Amino acid sequence: MLHAVIMAGGSGTRFWPASRRGRPKQFLTLGGGAPLLRLTYERIEPLVGAERVRVVTSRATANATRELLPELPAANVLAEPAARDTAACVGWASRTIVEADPNAVCVVLPADHVIGEEGRLREILAAGARHVAETGGLLTFGVRPTRPETGYGYLKLGPVQRRIGGLAVHVLERFVEKPDAATARDYVVSDRYLWNSGIFAWKATDLLEEIRRQLPLLADGLETMAADPTAADRVYPSLPRTSVDYGIMEGARQVWTIPVDFPWSDVGSWPALAEILPADGRGNVLQGRVLCRDGAGNVAISEGPAVATLGIDGLVVVATPDAVLVVPADRAQEVKELVAAMEELGWKDVL
């Protein structure tokens, strides 16, 4: 059977002040009419059914997750006792699914991305799942670059192995680290480099075999927890901390890539909203009660207060009832450091 794993462990601070400790990015409604996690669930549910959707999240957000997804059986929300990055996350979910369905095929999606053309997404995921069910190996989905993005990892395509459902399945030649600007410009014009979407498909047993081979301590921990679910509190915090990309995919024996053509954004920081939301005639992305007079290229968002700007360009301005952020768009990645500075100041109530 086909199962879905939604990775919702994020606790990012790049969307402060909208995101907070108890309300990470996947709970934000970034222009889509519903929180990103809810939209992710609604995208995948028609493909697999609610009983076969698992969400891995943190203890702190487990209740909020269940409230947001009331259709899910409560046990399908896996609450990590500690954050151990995505290798442990997908390992735990896969081991749990195998317990119920030894032949399970999983599609794995981050909870906090924005994806358009849902029907197309499901077609592609279904085709990818069919491929790994038939062939084995681990599958990544790659997005054609539309700009010289230096903030993403890339997938370098190898030869086409087969076609399925009208899609090319490539051998993955290699994972490529975040490039410099010149290299990223080369990648845009090349047709061999794709953005790593963070969306995967595999047979659960194939993933667990790769974990056993590459991360034996993780495999041991997963078996301990499978034998005794009450052991999670003790075991999980000591699992190796690594990502699925670094810890599993890069060293895996067989990795496939399917280039995809649905609109995709990981919405990595405030300025990325320009990728998914309409802008006014001067390139301003405005949401909520915002007046942006005589300015261009701004992202101005309000979750309540009236925001009025005049004569500013290229700024991110975000207002909530208790906090306000102002930062140039090209430094929005540094909001993390700003949050750290506020933590030092003891501003806990707004973090």
Added chain:
Amino acid sequence: MLHAVIMAGGSGTRFWPASRRGRPKQFLTLGGGAPLLRLTYERIEPLVGAERVRVVTSRATANATRELLPELPAANVLAEPAARDTAACVGWASRTIVEADPNAVCVVLPADHVIGEEGRLREILAAGARHVAETGGLLTFGVRPTRPETGYGYLKLGPVQRRIGGLAVHVLERFVEKPDAATARDYVVSDRYLWNSGIFAWKATDLLEEIRRQLPLLADGLETMAADPTAADRVYPSLPRTSVDYGIMEGARQVWTIPVDFPWSDVGSWPALAEILPADGRGNVLQGRVLCRDGAGNVAISEGPAVATLGIDGLVVVATPDAVLVVPADRAQEVKELVAAMEELGWKDVL
């Protein structure tokens, strides 16, 4: 006897979002520990006594004014039925004072300026009042320019007429309109041009005589209201609308100027706070819960929300619980237009 008139009719919008329709600038605590109007009262009260302080304000703010100045006899708060600019304001106050004290000498001060060295202020006002009591004429106080300000009117000094209390009393040669930047630079190095502080002294009967000569319709209206106080509602809205500078001082037969040396600011817009509040090592004026990281020359003020900025320079950022302003310091004068735009949008609740 010496009386004081505080002009508190302002309804300015240049301090939005801190100032609102029902809470104009004189009610703001711009770093001074108490609202500007309260500080103005406390500055002048030791010189004249509470019973001889009159405050002219709008109907909308009369109650708030009485609450802020509970020491004042209620009748000393004159509530204008309509805004008719400062000539009507000082005329009404002077006519009211003459009714009680035909020999009254008045010092007149705006409610929303910031003045340092209060003892020195009172010495200077007392000397100025003595001069006009002895000599007649209308007296202005002039502030030595410390920068090439193009936003103020200037006073061009004529010869010294006399000395009183160690102060020079000049004949005023003429009022000078707001200069261009080059002219303003000349004025800073000259010793003959002073900023028009908006502070005056005169015998009430001398002022009323000038009004009778130059603004007979205003004089008639004041007499009608003096004869029948209930006529104010009908008469006041039809009084000529002009300022004390244009309507009375410029055409007056005898005008004196005393150069003053107390610290003075009319705090005309947000960036002017830099004149009256301490800045950090990078020239940022910060008030309230504000973090300004890696930025210079900003004015960042919070009346509640946590405000965090990163990498911005020369901006004004002001946050209240229901509204946020972001504007470059050199365009802060245009906040008026921004407020007008919000009015068009129907954002009445935050205006």
